[in-house]
Amino acid sequence: MFKYNCLNPISEVGLVNFGSDYEETKNIDDADVVLVRSARMHDMELPEQLSAVARAGAGVNNIPLELCAEHGIVVFNTPGANANGVKELVLAGMLLASRDIVGGIEWVESQKENPDVGKQAEKQKKQFSGCEISGKKLGIIGLGAIGQLVANAATHLGMDVYGYDPYISVDAAWNLSRSIHHIQALEEIYRDCDYITIHVPLLESTRKMINKQAIDMMKEGVVILNFARDLLVDEDALVEALQSQKVKKYVTDFANPTVAGAPGTLVTPHLGASTEESEDNCAVMAVKQLRDYMENGNIRNSVNFPNCDMGRCGTEGRVAINHRNVVNMLSQFTKVLGDAGVNIADLTNKGKEGYAYTLIDLESPATAEIIEALEAVDGVLKVRIVK
Known part of the structure; x- marks a missing residue:
């Protein structure tokens, strides 16, 4: 009998995939495997019998990977399981940044006591009109599970899509539309694109990759979207670029004191993978990987x-x-x-x-x-x- 512990609420749609040889324990000290979403594990003491940790999601910054490896604990994640949910939010972010939909809604709400709100709206709407995304150039940095979905969807919206990923997998390449331009130098993305969206992991080599030097190369009025990790962007430099209007909008899924309420920012409360469907998909994938490891010894989608x-x-x-x-x-x-x-x-x-x-x-x-x-x-x- 194997025991599993959930450090965060995990979808029952996934947990039902554990067989009769598994039972839940509320005490991590008794667990053979652990499922986690956002709970921080760095300060936890790992029990001796713990064999595996499954992150129901892609990012593993909350898990001490090296410490787990030194204890022979395999850490899994679930790449691609939440990709569609993030893709849809990225597309929504582009639309919100292109046309001042949020500003327009807020203006209407401010006029709720005005009996002539309809007439006033006709006069005011021009300031919220914005532009269409069709025909604009979209640069995608990282063509993994999420990046490729964004790329393909954007082509169907009429965008001219440029993708940069020196480590693109064969499967990802096959899944990309033929109309997507494969760029060899990141500087081309910075220089030529109207919209830039980031979909890379947070590594020392990618930390603050969108910095002042990168922003200086970009077009005037560029829109930057970050639904990957906040530390990929030097947000102090980004706020300065928003103030000078070098950057038109910054759309991010990571709220922090630097960007929350800053002019020109659209900040969502980490909604990217928070759909019911994404949480279900991640939970199912995590449980299946744990079972295959515990019952057969096979490893799929381990990060350590x-x-x-x-x-x-x-x-x-x-x-x-x-x-x-x-x-x-x-x-x-x-x-x-x-x-x-x-x-x-x-x-x-x-x-x-x-x-x-x-x-x-x-x-x-x-x-x-x-x-x-x-x-x-x-x-x-x-x-x-x-x-």
Whole structure:
């Protein structure tokens, strides 16, 4: 029996995918797996038996990835599960920034006691009219699950779409419309586009990538949209650019004291992936990944260990080993098994930066002595009998 703990409310649509071999515990100290959305885990003490953490969403800034890896805890996320919800909000953001819909609504509300509001509206509407997005140039930085959906949808709205992503996957490339221009230099996006939207992870290399230098390259009256992470933008420089009207509008999903109420900003309260459908999709994907890991040892969409898939075990036993990515590990594992007289039916080993993962199918079940011997190998972080 496996026990799972939810650090945040997780959609029941996802949780029902746990089978009868799983039960919920309210105490993380008893959990084999954890599901989380926004709860901060950096200050938590990780229980020894914890095997996996699943983030029901894409961002994992709230999870101590290195600490988890050092404890042999696989961290999953759910890329793409909330992509449509974010895509729709990005499109709404472009429309709100193009035509002063919010300002118009607020003006009408201010005139609610005016019996001539209809006549006055005809006189006032020009100041809220704005422009159409059809025919405008949209630059998309990052063509992952969300970026590609935004790109394809924008082409159907008549926009001229330019995409930049030096690390674009083959699948993402296949999913993109042929009409999208693939840009090799980020400066082209800054220089040529009327609208710029960011869809990249927060890394040291992307932190404050939209800074004063980048903004100076942009067109006058550019609209910048950020539904990825607030720290991708130097918001102090951005507010200055709004004040000088270099930037027409800044649309962001991340409220903070710098942008909340600042002139020219449209700030939503982190609504991107907050639709019922997105939360359901993320929960279903998270639970399925946890089950596949716990029951089969397979890893899919991990952010701190390599992906690895050997399907279902068809032999008498399977052992999963989380370890550091150093030389001579496999030979030590096979020696332990050979000394115990256990034959290996199949084996796979995958590495990802400083960490690695090995799955071994055995022709006889692993004993407690074998597990103890594998755990004693220098560099091994966690050993688990899958079957």
